[in-house]
Amino acid sequence: MKKVTLLILLALSLFNTNKTQAQDGAAIATAAGALLAIGAGVAAVEQMKERAELTATEWVLTHNPELNNFSLKTLDFNGKKLKDISATSVITFKIQEFTPSDKPELNGRKQILLGFTSYGWINEYGIDFDKVQWFLIDSSEWLKMMTSYVHVASGEDNENFIKEELKEGKIVNKGIKKKGKTTIPFYQLSGDMYVVTDYSPEMKFIYNERSLGIFLKETKNLVQIGRGSIIEIHDFFFEE
Known part of the structure; x- marks a missing residue:
């Protein structure tokens, strides 16, 4: 939400500057309109986030009936503007199981649900989740995926060494640190x-x-996961 806060402060600054310099209704209307546009954009993002979480939850309930007690939260809608979300290639959700109790703690198995979007998944009618391909992965599958990725990105052949470095380190722009x-x-x-x-x-x-x-391979789409999202997913699985 930092970007949204910055935009609001900028609009308020514009409002105060124009009020001091001109005191005309057009300047005030411009600043007010900017604030209304920001508010509408934030509301649209929150509505999309809620719809995505609902659809992801329905997918989990349909395809993984063994999951009876779990939390599901979006990982990468936070702080994004509407235009950023419309261009998103992967939406991710954190899933963690828990034992039911009064004020339970999230202390069970962790998984990530990846939703790969394709062209036109957001249009003038809203979100078309028929254009999303879902994959549910746990920590062992994520470690396997990252081991393969680090191998192709670095040429390092020792898989055991890669796994140990992944568990204890972080993936950054230039490698594993x-x-x-x-x-x-x-x-x-x-x-x-x-x-x-x-x-x-x-x-x-x-x-x-x-x-x-x-x-x-099925859709013949090439999508990208940014380094920031990789780090967030990795920390979710392995950070103490």
Whole structure:
């Protein structure tokens, strides 16, 4: 929400400046209109977030009936403007199980639900969730995915070494960093260079500068997960 707060402060500043310098109704109307537009944008994002959470919950209940007690929260809608969400390639949800009680703690198994969007998933009629492809993954599958990604991004062949560094460190722009030191550096590529590995029957992983590209074989879409989202997911699984 920092961007929204900044925009509100900017609009208020514009309002006060114009009031001091001109005191005309047009300037005041402009500032007020900007605030109304910001408020409408925030409301639209919150409505989309709620709809996405509802659809994700319905998907989990349909495809994973063994999950009886769980929390589901969006990971990457927070703080985004409407135009950013419309261009989103992956929406992610944090899922964690718990034991029912009065004021229960989230202390059970963690999973991430990835929703890969395709062109036109947001249009003038709202969200079309038929254009979203869902994957539910746990910490072991995430570690396997990141091991494959680090291998293709760095050329490091020792999978056990990669896994240990992933568990204890973080994935940053230049590689895996642990205790302030880069232990597995990534290739330095230009923006139009790609390194590809065939991960599974559903996906190929593509390393490009500063992003994880995932090619979905069924839809033939290439989507990207930004480094910030990778770090958030990794911390959710492995941060104490």
